[in-house]
Amino acid sequence: MTVARACGVSELEQDAPLKVELEGHPICIVKDSAGEVFAIGxxxxxxxxxxxxxxxxxxxxxxxxxxxxxxxxxxxxxxLPAYEPVPVYAVTIDGDDVLIDPTVTVPTSEKEN
Structure with a gap:
């Protein structure tokens, strides 16, 4: 497991995606209108x-x-036109840090909870 700092929560604007690259993986980070932070391919x-x-x-x-x-x-x-999913990454918030492991995607069973 290679958890890395992707950005700071303070760097995220509500409903404004932010692109980061971690270990060669382009990741879209979003803080939604409820303040929840997500990371997807x-x-x-x-x-x-x-x-x-x-x-x-x-x-x-x-x-x-x-x-x-x-x-x-x-x-x-x-x-449509997309029919294949993008990967979803687990997000951990530690203080102001948004931490992501870009080598591990969230399994489907966890995504649906």
Whole structure:
């Protein structure tokens, strides 16, 4: 397990995705309107588009290029044209630090809880 500091909570703006790269993994970090912090793979599975350039609404992020929305909780696409999920990473908040292990994705059973 390789937990790394991705950013500070204070660096995150509500509903404004932030792109970070940890150990070669592009990750989209989002603080939603409820203040919860999520981390998902940054690359849309429909095209090679950065999700951190997209739009956040509730607990989803929308790819700006073709409109696919992804659940921040499960990584599942909620509409076409994307049909493959993006990875979801566990987030730990330690003080102001957002910590993520970019080598381990959250299993589906944990995503659905």
């Amino acid at each position: 940054d690359t849309c599975t429909h095209g090679n588009i950065s999700l951190s350039e997209g739009f956040v609404e509730d607990d989803t992020v929308e790819c700006w290029a073709h409109g696919s929305r992804f659940s921040l909780r499960t990584g599942q696409p909620l509409n």
